[in-house]
Amino acid sequence: AVTEALRIVDEDETGINNAFRDDVLRGLSEAQKAVPARWFYDERGSELFEQITQVEEYYPTRAETEILKKRGEEFRTAIGKGRAVVEFGSGSSVKTPLLLSAIDPAAYVPIDISGDFLCAAADQLSAKFPHLPVHPVEADFTRPVTMPTAIASMARLGFFPGSTIGNMVPRTAVDMLRDMRATLEDGSPEDTPPMLLIGMDRIKDAAILEAAYDDAAGVTAAFNLNLVTRINRELDGTIPENALKHRAIWNDEVARVEMHLEATRDIAFTVCERRFTMAKGETIHTENSHKYSRRSATALLLASGWSPITCWTDSDKRFMVMLAEA
Ligand code: AVI
Numbered sequence: 001a002v003t004e005a006l007r008i009v010d011e012d013e014t015g016i017n018n019a020f021r022d023d024v025l026r027g028l029s030e031a032q033k034a035v036p037a038r039w040f041y042d043e044r045g046s047e048l049f050e051q052i053t054q055v056e057e058y059y060p061t062r063a064e065t066e067i068l069k070k071r072g073e074e075f076r077t078a079i080g081k082g083r084a085v086v087e088f089g090s091g092s093s094v095k096t097p098l099l100l101s102a103i104d105p106a107a108y109v110p111i112d113i114s115g116d117f118l119c120a121a122a123d124q125l126s127a128k129f130p131h132l133p134v135h136p137v138e139a140d141f142t143r144p145v146t147m148p149t150a151i152a153s154m155a156r157l158g159f160f161p162g163s164t165i166g167n168m169v170p171r172t173a174v175d176m177l178r179d180m181r182a183t184l185e186d187g188s189p190e191d192t193p194p195m196l197l198i199g200m201d202r203i204k205d206a207a208i209l210e211a212a213y214d215d216a217a218g219v220t221a222a223f224n225l226n227l228v229t230r231i232n233r234e235l236d237g238t239i240p241e242n243a244l245k246h247r248a249i250w251n252d253e254v255a256r257v258e259m260h261l262e263a264t265r266d267i268a269f270t271v272c273e274r275r276f277t278m279a280k281g282e283t284i285h286t287e288n289s290h291k292y293s294r295r296s297a298t299a300l301l302l303a304s305g306w307s308p309i310t311c312w313t314d315s316d317k318r319f320m321v322m323l324a325e326a
Contacts (some may be wrong), residue, residue, distance in 0.1 A: 072102030
């Protein structure tokens with residue numbers, strides 16, 4: 001049973017374009033040019049990301065799925081039955097059913113900014129779990145979100161798989177983890193603090209990390225370059241795509257893989273009638289993907305008001321799923 005999506009988004013199409021334009025114009029004006037990674041995900045970008053999750057070198061999706069498949073019993077013991085599962089950024093993936101079948105929740109609340117995607121995912125899920133009440137919420141989950149009244153008085157488990165937390169710098173990650181706590185506490189019973197089950201990618205060999213973000217088939221390169229295609233199409237840009245090269249670099253000091261687009265020659269272009277130049281070798285920084293040790297993950301969670309309870313890894317110890325309590 002799926003209730004109609006609760007809509008807490010106030011941006012219209014124009015609003016989204018304005019935000020995209022502002023981010024791109026501001027980012028291209030900085031000394032180190034940068035565009036926020038959230039703009040990767042237009043229709044083509046989302047398709048390409050789906051393909052990335054299947055390339056040999058990109059292990060995170062497989063590793064996390066392995067954990068969710070294997071640890072069902074342990075999740076059930078640690079989390080208990082009958083919570084409302086609130087998923088931040090509802091996936092159309094196989095991961096959610098794995099968790100839901102393991103812990104037998106009382107309700108499922110997928111939150112996503114894209115209404116269409118949300119409803120499709122909710123319908124799919126509901127077909128698999130016909131007795132589970134599903135209450136979709138269309139909202140930006142990086143901010144506090146009002147919970148549907150239908151789950152008032154139910155204990156809550158937040159679910160944030162995929163290592164999406166890694167795409168945020170620590171300061172933003174802490175803000176968001178705190179907001180998630182506020183979201184989960186909204187209307188929840190006071191004697192049962194919310195829990196959070198979160199996927200985080202582990203620090204490992206630079207060569208493995210760089211390959212995961214620069215696969216031989218060029219899918220990640222296409223994903224990175226699609227951002228330029230999107231800027232040219234939606235913001236009237238003239239960026240010469242053939243003069244930009246995909247680069248994935250492990251930045252050891254801050255423990256993250258950075259994706260850049262590097263100019264292979266001096267170029268000049270316009271975006272929304274503003275002129276920009278790039279010298280050969282100069283880059284546009286398009287994404288950070290932070291990796292964590294168990295300690296750094298613990299520190300991040302503690303700084304955000306979450307106390308870690310358990311940490312599970314896959315058999316190759318590449319990825320971890322952490323359970324924490326507010
Ligand atoms: C969505 N996010 C967790 C992916 C990651 O691994 O940081 C995005 C991605 N970028 C390149 N490949 C995958």
